[in-house]
Amino acid sequence: MVGDQVAIPGLGSAPGGSTSEASARAFGEENRARLLKRYFSSAEAVNPENAWRHVYRLLLWIDRTTGLAHCYESDKCQPGRPWYARSLAFHVWSAEALGVAPGELDKHIDYLFRHATADLAHVAARNRARLLDTVSGQRRPYEGMGLPEPGEDPELESIIAEVLDPFLAQRPSPAALRELAERIYAHVGLENKRKNLVGEGFEDTVSALLSRIPAIARTHTIHVRPLLHQVPGFRRPRANSKPRQVDLALVQGATGRRTLVSCKWSVRSDREEQFVSDFRDYAELEEAGEDFDYVLITNEFDPARLAAACEVRRQNSPLFSAVVHVNPAGPHAAYRAPVPARGKGIRRALGHIESGRLVGLDGWLRDVAGR
DNA sequence: CCAATGCTGAAACATACTAC
């Protein structure tokens, strides 16, 4: 699976010194920053038009159950279901937009996760090595009692042995089977960890893009996950209520204009509720008596959820000053397949794309840069 | 049958705390 330069956890990591050491927390802030820096050091210079491609190169992934670029819940994307057609369309569209063959897309996306999981493997190997002595001490009293080895899964091992039997001159050693089983578990388990990276990784990515567009970086201060009261014009909450954090905040130097950004790779209905209550809390803590912008940046593909985000209101104006999709052409391509679908939600979502209520990352970045 | 909406759970990080 993992393509480039992944040293298999063979201990004693010394990858020619070419990479700085991965931190102890593979998905942590420090390591993400390190990976982003590395990515951008050899990537095309960022501008509003290509920003979304960087987002997909860094974060988009292949759904292993379909082999296609992930755009929706996998149970609905299974072959034969309506979203399989849409996933196919999205996969082809994104490959074309990134200038690669559909069969090669997997090698050009998912940079952060692929590299972070490689680092994770190193960290795990390091920890295992470090604890080796402790482990044998723990097992010593039970030596010779035939206790199971960690990671042993006889059932899986017999499946492997059975399937491969016709091709093998001899049955693999128990140790080999056990290692294979362990590697399979590690591989399968990886996918469960993805959401731990995608959340803050998306915030980091958007921030990295903003800071690499000179017209924005020159004129704005960018805060990543600041406490609200670290943003000018917001006050500290009462001592007994906990401090509020914002995904991202932009402050324009010249005017003091403030933009609070909520970055959500995808959205669920309960989160939609949260948008409103978050905003209420923000407004409550505003002390400058000035308006502020509240922006949602997302890669959600569900038309109803997208439309809902565009339509949420607070009193008599839209909750979000702008609703930004990584690239609305993606959902647009998906909704058309195999024939222009037209459910109620899709209609609504398309309407918002056409009206400009739902904008692309490119348009929003141009807007910020042009302020 | 599909869309829409609601709910749940795995996993990780960050930090406060504890014991040495």
Add this chain to the structure above:
DNA sequence: GTAGTATGTTTCAGCATTGG
């Protein structure tokens, strides 16, 4: 002060259920 551990919080996709 340091290392290890418990707690709290956050993330988002998958799954379940309701609605049309």
